[in-house]
Each structure stands twice: as structure tokens, then as C-alpha cells.
Amino acid sequence: MKACILAIGSEMLTPFRVDTNSLAITERLNAIGCDVRVKTVVGDDIDELARVLTVALDTTDLVICTGGLGPTEDDVTRDAAARVxxxxxxxHEAILERIRARFARRGLEMADINRRQAMVPRGATVLENALGTAPGLWLERGTTTLVLLPGPPREMTPMLEAVIRDRLAPRTGGRGLFRRVLKITGRTESAVDAVAQPVYGAWTKSTAPIPITTTILAVMGQIELHLTASASSRAEADVALDAAVxxxxxxxxxxxxxxxxxxxxAVVGDLLRRARWTVAAAESCTGGLLMSRLTAVPGSSAYVDRGLVCYSNQAKVDWLGVPQTIIDEHxxxxxxxARAMAEGVRGRASTNVGIGITGIAGPDGGTAEKPVGTVAIAVVTDGGADVRTFAFIGNREQxxxxxxxAAMNMLRLMLLGR
Amino acid sequence: MKACILAIGSEMLTPFRVDTNSLAITERLNAIGCDVRVKTVVGDDIDELARVLTVALDTTDLVICTGGLGPTEDDVTRDAAARVxxxxxxxHEAILERIRARFARRGLEMADINRRQAMVPRGATVLENALGTAPGLWLERGTTTLVLLPGPPREMTPMLEAVIRDRLAPRTGGRGLFRRVLKITGRTESAVDAVAQPVYGAWTKSTAPIPITTTILAVMGQIELHLTASASSRAEADVALDAAVxxxxxxxxxxxxxxxxxxxxAVVGDLLRRARWTVAAAESCTGGLLMSRLTAVPGSSAYVDRGLVCYSNQAKVDWLGVPQTIIDEHxxxxxxxARAMAEGVRGRASTNVGIGITGIAGPDGGTAEKPVGTVAIAVVTDGGADVRTFAFIGNREQxxxxxxxAAMNMLRLMLLGR
Known part of the structure; x- marks a missing residue:
């Protein structure tokens, strides 16, 4: 079943707010084998909404709308659906009664505008909203289904779950989409693709018993491979995904x-914990980012001892014992x-691992010989040292x-090679 | 001018990722009076993309696409545009040469798949990408314009700005939307709204020469007030927005x-720079996050000296001279x-300011007396000390x-009160 999700509300067409309802909807639709092909955000404008709805109904089997079911004149989803x-x-007298009773329970009289929420396109099935005044609606046109749900997530989510359980799941053949994500670092997107493509090329063939589609994604500092299997159960998907992974x-x-x-x-943290190793770090350009990432993991106090951010050279000399002569010479x-920093922090903290990072993050400070992006990293352990210089591309943050x-990956590879 | 934004990438049709590029694009289009009517997310599927592109071109004046310009087989935006x-x-030989040169500068040979990125629909104008291999493309069909930009924000944003400045802004003549954001910390959303609402209530009246709409937004650690003025020029908007702010x-x-x-x-950094003050920090629960935020500001080496992440109590004693008796007693x-940490790091680094943070970020480690979220913060300066205990709500990261x-805000208020 092919689905389209429409998020309705002009606030999602400003620079400040994205639609997030569609994430929860996608997860639940995927699990019953329903494929989300398109997501659209449209404002509180009946003509625009009617146009978008028409296209959605013409091109997919299921259209899920959220928003625009409130009582105000801005709320035009009911009207647009009826028009299309x-x-x-x-x-709908029963709905009107329910809304009136809801107000009465809070000692209030129903405002007249709330009558709008009791207007129902003829033949629609009403979906009860236990947590708000706006009921949902289920409509059909030929083989296409249109579901209208309210925008607030706490009202929308339980209504969605009821619709899926009672109405949509029984219709789907039971094939669902199940996912895995592989994360890779230290390689470029093209290098990963060159190796992975011959492997996953075969899985997409429609003759495969469990077809798996693959998406490659370059995000900051890593490459992700997203695998999606279409299978009739999680167990069946897991067999195929385990083999693919x-x-x-x-x-x-x-x-x-x-x-x-x-x-x-988290991966490095687990390896440290298993090795019963502790770590200390001395950071210059990264300014504490390494330590803050390592300590973001719950339970990291078991293996993180201390870290030093030595932005001034004096701090490198005072606290780490980096000889001034090395700084002057190199x-x-x-x-x-980098190595003297790693050794210095490791010695002073008496940890198994010491990490030293020194570099030029920019925007200033680069030279012809050492341009912005030049970073020297040392990881020193009981068993040896790995020291490298990188030429990273990007802004200060990147x-x-x-x-x-890179520093965590160097440590990871050393821990794996122990 | 009516615009549609298309975000292309199957990862945005999973439950894991939303499109955020459209926020930056909307802001910049609004500023030149261009109205975003619809935003759509579509996957890396040439048929689906071609269908969505056709509808967008038929119904709006400007279609801005992001994503799908990479070198892999997944990247089908060029092909879909050419088909439609x-x-x-x-x-395009010049693009191919540029991509080759880009790889050569990093000592790499261009992979063969990167040739795909040099394929251009005949008659398209090439939009240069200074920060990546994928060029953008500008295409026209009748009075409708189609702009293809890469997905990574750091590549997309400068290209978008160039397109708007050089090509789109000269075409629009009308009223634009201009925005300001006020950021507030240390107050709740309702406390801010109670004070601000009487002020901004009057601006929305349609009789105001430059109507200003206001949105209040609670984001992590701060409240934002977004002001939007509709005006025929930035200068006109600025007069109204300056008064409103x-x-x-x-x-x-x-x-x-x-x-x-x-x-x-950045605000605290400027105040430190103006005061010619230097800062050092000793962090426990925050694990380097304070230092990494302070040093994320370009030029921060002028006022950040050093920081210590003392996850173990031993580090607090060894490196900061926090008396073990204080730890045992309190x-x-x-x-x-917190105060002993701030004084210890300040004394050892000989800086004007010392900051100490110690707390329970969770998920474990809370007690009835000191639940998760309890954080003690001390800021010690030449002129005095501010020491407080907070009860924050949220997960470890929050x-x-x-x-x-809170620590930076305490320092900011002390610097303002100097």
C-alpha cells in the first residue's frame, strides 16, 4: 500500500517549525507494510489544500492528513475534503453533543464556532478523539482511503494507533518494512559506495525472497548505510537483514x-568498559568536544577519568608537562x-589511554604549510601509540x-586490535 | 511569487529524519517577498520525483529542490529534471575538470561515478558549489523557474544565498517578510509570555503601518520570541522591528x-573580550560541554585559557586542590x-574568572535529597562569587x-553588573 502524509498548518511553512507528526505516522505505517512515498506540508488555505489533496488521492492508496480540524476559520481540512x-x-448531532458535554464537564459553555467541528462530509466514518474536541474522519473514494486526524501529537497518536489496529492492519497483506543502519567513519562516501554497491546491488532484485533497499548517506564525520527489508514479519526480516549486514x-x-x-x-565506551581501560584526554582545538561526547554516554564515569582543555600553550606546559622546546621546534x-599532550595527560591521570588533539579549526590561524583543517591526533595506550595528521575540510564546527x-575511531581500532 | 520547496532523499521518508533545509530556504525566500505555498519530501525514486516535480512546476512560479545531486545511483534529481x-x-567538461581538480587537491583520484555529477540538462545554467563536488542547476520552463541545489546545508546555504542575490531578488518587487529573534534564558515560557503579551498585543492590529506578528517558542535552555514584519523593504521593516525589539x-x-x-x-565571549577578562572552567557532570560551547566561537582563544573535566573525584583533588574533606562533608x-572547583581552576590558571559545575545529569546517580537534575554552579571573579543550585528537568543531555x-548566564549577568 502506497501512502502520502499531509501535514496541514501555515506555521509549518514558516522558517521556525517542521512537521514531526509524519515521523510517528511513518514508523507505524511501515510496520504494517505501508510505504510512505511522499510527505507534503500545506498551509491553512482551502484552495491549495484541495489541490494537494486531489493529487494525493489520485496517486496513492492511503492519504493521512494531520491538522486543520480545529474550530476556527483557519481550520479548513473538513471543507477541503468535502469539496474534493x-x-x-x-x-453530526452526536459529535455536537459530545463536544458540548466536554465543555460542560469543565463548567464551560460550548462556543458557537465549535459547531464547525461537528460538520461531517456525508458518508464519513467518525474516529473518536478521547483527548480533544476534534473528531477524526475516515473517508473512501474507490480504492483510496483518506484519514483526517487532528494536529496535536497527544490527540493524533492514539487515534492513529486505533485506526491502524482496527482498520488498516487487517487490509494489508502483513508485509512490513524493517530497518538497519550501518555507520562508517574514516572513509569517503564514494569509497564506501564503491565497496558496498557490488554487495547490495543484488538485494534489490525483485526476485529476491526478501528484497532489501539500501540508501547511502553522508553526514558530518561519518557515512550511513540504511537497509530496509520488506518482509511479512520481523523475524523473517531479521534473517535477511542479519545476512545483509x-x-x-x-x-x-x-x-x-x-x-x-x-x-x-557509545561503541568506544563499550570497548573501554570491556577492556577495563580508563581514558583521559588533552584537547586544544576541539575545546572539550571530545570529552563532552565521551561523557554524553550514561555510565561513562566508569571509564572517563578526566580531560584537559589547554587552549593556551602555557596550559600545555603547566598541566601536561609538554616541553616548551617541542612547541618551539615543531x-x-x-x-x-599531540603525542606529548597524550602522554602528559595519561601520565598525570594514571589512565590506560591518553588522547591528545591539537589543530587549526579556523576560521583564522591557518598558514600555507598548516592550513585550516590541519589536526594532529595522538592516542597512547599501554600497548603503543598511534599518531596521525589529518587535513579536514569544513568550518570550525565541522x-x-x-x-x-577521528580520535575516537583511532582508539576504537586500537581496542579492536588488542 | 509562489514557491514550492522539494526535499529529495529517501532518508527523509523514514521515521528518523525530517527535512530542515526548507527552514533556511523559507526564511530567505520570505525576505524577498516570495511565498512558500507547499513543501514536499520525496524519495530517491525517479518516477515519483518526476511526478512530484511535474505538479510543482505546473502550480507554482518557483521550485527549489535540495538533494539527489550526489555521485551515486541513488542521486536521480538531475535525471528527473531532464525527463520532466x-x-x-x-x-559538462568544465564541471568534470573542477571535480577532478577538487579530488587532486586532496591527493585523490576522482572516482568514475563522480562523472554523473558533471551531467547537465541541456540549456541549464550551472550554479557553482565552492564547498562540494555537486554543482547546482538553474532551469526555466516558460515563466516557471526550477533550481536544483545539493542537500548538505553547508554547501546548499551559500549557493542559495548567491541565487537569491543575483537571480531571484532582482525579479521580485513586493513586500517581504523580515524577522528578528529575541533570546531569553532563566525564565519560563509562561513568565516570558505574561510580560511580553501586553507589549506585542497592539502590533498585530491590521491598522498598524507595518504589522508585526509574534511567536513564542520554548527550546532547550531558552525561550525565543520571533517577530515578523511585513514591509516593502528591509529599511522600512528595520524601523518597525527596532521599535518592537x-x-x-x-x-x-x-x-x-x-x-x-x-x-x-558568543554574547558572553564579547563581554569577556570587552572586559579583557580571561576564563577557566572546571566541569564535572557537563563533561566539557561548557568549554566546547565557549570555544566554538571563532577567536575565543583570546579569553578562554583552559578547562578541566574532572569526572573522578581524584581529579578534583589532584588538579584543582578541592579538599577531600569538603567532598566528604558536603x-x-x-x-x-562547585565553589572550590571554580576557585581552584581560577587560581591555577591565573584567570579573571573561574567556573565550577558539579551535578547529577542522570539517568542514574540521583537520590531523594539530590535527584537527577540537581546541579551546583559557581562563578568566581575578581569582584566576587555567584553560587547557585538548580533543579533542572529533562534527560542527561537536557x-x-x-x-x-545557566553558568554562562550567571557570568553574563556578573559582567553586565561590573
Whole structure:
């Protein structure tokens, strides 16, 4: 079943607010095998809404609308639906009574405008709203279904769940969409795709028993591979997805750091915990971002001991014992200083791991020899050291984020190779 | 001019990701008087995309697409546009050369799939992308314009700004929407609204020469007041908005920390720079988040000296000289320890300001007496000390963010009161 989700409300056409109802709707529709093909946001304008509704009804099997069912003149979803389906609006006495009773329970008299909420396109099924005055509506045109739900999530969500359970799930053949996300760092999107494409190319063939579609996504500091299996149960999907994930991990190797959605800081944290290792970090350009990511994980106090942000060179000398001569000879941004920072913080904190990061995040401070984006990272452990210089691309925030990603990935690979 | 925004990418049809590019695009289109009527999200499916594009081109004057310009087979925006407009795709040698050079600068060879990014529908104008391999495209069909931009915001935003400045703004002549954002911290949404509502109530009257609408928005750690003026020029809007902002600031006082969009860390940074003060911080629960926010501001090395994340009590004793007796007597989360941390880091770094934060971010570690969300913060300066205990509501991330917001706001108020 192909679905379209329409979010109705002019506030979602301003620069301040996005539609988020569609995420919850998508999750629930996907689980009963219903595929969301298009999502549209439209304002409180009956002509525009009627036009969008017409297209949606013509091109999908199911249209779920949220919003525009309130009592004010702005709320035109009922009217637009009636117009598009060519149905008259009738006053529904039972709804009117329910709204009146709702007001009465709070000691209030129903305002006259609330009568609008009792207007129903002829032949519609009313969907009860236990938590608000706006009932939902279920309408059909040929084989296409139109469901109108209120906008507030606390009213919408239980109504959606009831509609799916009682009306939509029994109609779908039971095939649902089930997902996995692989996260990869230290490789470019094209490099990942070059390796992964031959692997996932075969899965999309319609002859596969459980077809799996794959999307590749470059986000800051990492590449994500999203796998979606269409299967008649979670168990069936899991078999296919486990095999697919296994094949991709075999091809991509240790570059895959997560197959269960966990962020890199959680993966590294688990490896540290299992190794019973503790970590301390000395950060210059990243200014505490590495420590704040490591400590964002609940329970990280088990393996994070301390961190130092040494923005001034004096702090590197005072607190870490980095010899001034190394700074003078190699410059503050150098592998020698990164290593001395890592060793200094590790020695002073008596941890298993010390990390040192020094670089030029920009926008100023770059030179021809060491342009903005140059970052030296050292990870020193009981077993050895890994020291590298990176040339990251991006603004200050992006350079710093990639630096923390690289440092954690270096540590991850060392922990894996123990 | 009526516009439609299309966000292209199957990941935005999953339960995990919303389109946010459209917010920045809407803001900039509104400023040149261009009205966004519909926003649509569609997946990486050429048939679906071609269908949606056709409808958009038929019903609006301007269609802005983001995404689907990458090098992989998933990226079908170029092909869909060519199909809908009935244009052949030609290889554009200059683009190919630019992509090759971009890879060469990083010492890499261009992958063959990147050739796809040099395919251009015949007659299109190429929009240069200074920050990525995917160029944008400008196409026209009759009086309708189609603009294709890449999905990553850091590439998309400057390209959008160039298109608006050079190509779209000269075409529009009408009233634009102009906005201001006031940011407030340390007050609840209802407290802000109670003060602000009597002020802004009058502006929305349709008889006002420049009507201003106001939206109040509660976001993590702060309240925002969004003002929108409809005016025929920025200069005209600025006169009305300046007066409106002045009236709100007069009513709300020092709780307003920003009237120009700057985040709190930038506001505090400017105050520190003007005072020629330096700062050092000792963080426990916030794990480096305060330092990483302070150092996210370009040029912050002028006033940020160093920071210490002392997750272990031992680090508080070793590096800050917090007496073990104070920890034993008052507990690690106490105003006494926060103050000793602030004084310790200030003394050791010889800075003007020392900040200490210690708290329980959760999910574990709370007690009946000190539940999750209890955070003690001390700000110690040349002129005195401010020490407070907060009871924040929310998860680990929210407690930590609010803690850094509170610490910076305490410092801001002390700097203002100097």
C-alpha cells in the first residue's frame, strides 16, 4: 500500500517549525507494510489544500492528513475534503453533543464556532478523539482511503494507533518494512559506495525472497548505510537483514563501527568498559568536544577519568608537562605536541589511554604549510601509540567534529586490535 | 511569487529524519517577498520525483529542490529534471575538470561515478558549489523557474544565498517578510509570555503601518520570541522591528541575552573580550560541554585559557586542590565543591574568572535529597562569587545543556553588573 502524509498548518511553512507528526505516522505505517512515498506540508488555505489533496488521492492508496480540524476559520481540512470528494457537509448531532458535554464537564459553555467541528462530509466514518474536541474522519473514494486526524501529537497518536489496529492492519497483506543502519567513519562516501554497491546491488532484485533497499548517506564525520527489508514479519526480516549486514561488514571491514544505531562514543565506551581501560584526554582545538561526547554516554564515569582543555600553550606546559622546546621546534600543531599532550595527560591521570588533539579549526590561524583543517591526533595506550595528521575540510564546527570522530575511531581500532 | 520547496532523499521518508533545509530556504525566500505555498519530501525514486516535480512546476512560479545531486545511483534529481523538462543530459567538461581538480587537491583520484555529477540538462545554467563536488542547476520552463541545489546545508546555504542575490531578488518587487529573534534564558515560557503579551498585543492590529506578528517558542535552555514584519523593504521593516525589539527589551530587561541571533556563548565571549577578562572552567557532570560551547566561537582563544573535566573525584583533588574533606562533608554535588572547583581552576590558571559545575545529569546517580537534575554552579571573579543550585528537568543531555546555559548566564549577568 502506497501512502502520502499531509501535514496541514501555515506555521509549518514558516522558517521556525517542521512537521514531526509524519515521523510517528511513518514508523507505524511501515510496520504494517505501508510505504510512505511522499510527505507534503500545506498551509491553512482551502484552495491549495484541495489541490494537494486531489493529487494525493489520485496517486496513492492511503492519504493521512494531520491538522486543520480545529474550530476556527483557519481550520479548513473538513471543507477541503468535502469539496474534493464532492460530498455535502452535514451537522453530526452526536459529535455536537459530545463536544458540548466536554465543555460542560469543565463548567464551560460550548462556543458557537465549535459547531464547525461537528460538520461531517456525508458518508464519513467518525474516529473518536478521547483527548480533544476534534473528531477524526475516515473517508473512501474507490480504492483510496483518506484519514483526517487532528494536529496535536497527544490527540493524533492514539487515534492513529486505533485506526491502524482496527482498520488498516487487517487490509494489508502483513508485509512490513524493517530497518538497519550501518555507520562508517574514516572513509569517503564514494569509497564506501564503491565497496558496498557490488554487495547490495543484488538485494534489490525483485526476485529476491526478501528484497532489501539500501540508501547511502553522508553526514558530518561519518557515512550511513540504511537497509530496509520488506518482509511479512520481523523475524523473517531479521534473517535477511542479519545476512545483509554480515555481507556489508565483511566487505567494509572495521570501518563499520555500528550496526545497531549506536553513536561512536557509545561503541568506544563499550570497548573501554570491556577492556577495563580508563581514558583521559588533552584537547586544544576541539575545546572539550571530545570529552563532552565521551561523557554524553550514561555510565561513562566508569571509564572517563578526566580531560584537559589547554587552549593556551602555557596550559600545555603547566598541566601536561609538554616541553616548551617541542612547541618551539615543531609548532603547537604538530604530531610531537599531540603525542606529548597524550602522554602528559595519561601520565598525570594514571589512565590506560591518553588522547591528545591539537589543530587549526579556523576560521583564522591557518598558514600555507598548516592550513585550516590541519589536526594532529595522538592516542597512547599501554600497548603503543598511534599518531596521525589529518587535513579536514569544513568550518570550525565541522573540523572539530571530524577531529573527535577521528580520535575516537583511532582508539576504537586500537581496542579492536588488542 | 509562489514557491514550492522539494526535499529529495529517501532518508527523509523514514521515521528518523525530517527535512530542515526548507527552514533556511523559507526564511530567505520570505525576505524577498516570495511565498512558500507547499513543501514536499520525496524519495530517491525517479518516477515519483518526476511526478512530484511535474505538479510543482505546473502550480507554482518557483521550485527549489535540495538533494539527489550526489555521485551515486541513488542521486536521480538531475535525471528527473531532464525527463520532466524533456531535455537531454550532456557531459559538462568544465564541471568534470573542477571535480577532478577538487579530488587532486586532496591527493585523490576522482572516482568514475563522480562523472554523473558533471551531467547537465541541456540549456541549464550551472550554479557553482565552492564547498562540494555537486554543482547546482538553474532551469526555466516558460515563466516557471526550477533550481536544483545539493542537500548538505553547508554547501546548499551559500549557493542559495548567491541565487537569491543575483537571480531571484532582482525579479521580485513586493513586500517581504523580515524577522528578528529575541533570546531569553532563566525564565519560563509562561513568565516570558505574561510580560511580553501586553507589549506585542497592539502590533498585530491590521491598522498598524507595518504589522508585526509574534511567536513564542520554548527550546532547550531558552525561550525565543520571533517577530515578523511585513514591509516593502528591509529599511522600512528595520524601523518597525527596532521599535518592537526596544519595547520588549524594556519590558523583559536583562533576561534578554540576544536580539541579533547570536548564541549565548558568543554574547558572553564579547563581554569577556570587552572586559579583557580571561576564563577557566572546571566541569564535572557537563563533561566539557561548557568549554566546547565557549570555544566554538571563532577567536575565543583570546579569553578562554583552559578547562578541566574532572569526572573522578581524584581529579578534583589532584588538579584543582578541592579538599577531600569538603567532598566528604558536603558531597561531590554541592555548592561548596562547585565553589572550590571554580576557585581552584581560577587560581591555577591565573584567570579573571573561574567556573565550577558539579551535578547529577542522570539517568542514574540521583537520590531523594539530590535527584537527577540537581546541579551546583559557581562563578568566581575578581569582584566576587555567584553560587547557585538548580533543579533542572529533562534527560542527561537536557540537564547538561541547561547547566552550561545557566553558568554562562550567571557570568553574563556578573559582567553586565561590573
Amino acid at each position: 470528494l464532492g460530498l455535502p457537509l452535514d451537522l 554480515g555481507a556489508l561488514v565483511a566487505a567494509l571491514g572495521a570501518a563499520v563501527y555500528s550496526i545497531d544505531g549506536r553513536p561512536l562514543e 609548532g603547537a600543531v604538530s604530531e610531537s605536541v 573540523v572539530n567534529y571530524q577531529s573527535t570522530q | 523538462l524533456g531535455l537531454p543530459l550532456d557531459l 526596544g519595547a520588549l527589551v524594556a519590558a523583559l530587561g536583562a533576561a534578554v541575552y540576544s536580539i541579533d541571533g547570536r548564541p549565548l556563548e 558531597g561531590a554535588v554541592s555548592e561548596s565543591v 540537564v547538561n545543556y541547561q547547566s552550561t546555559q
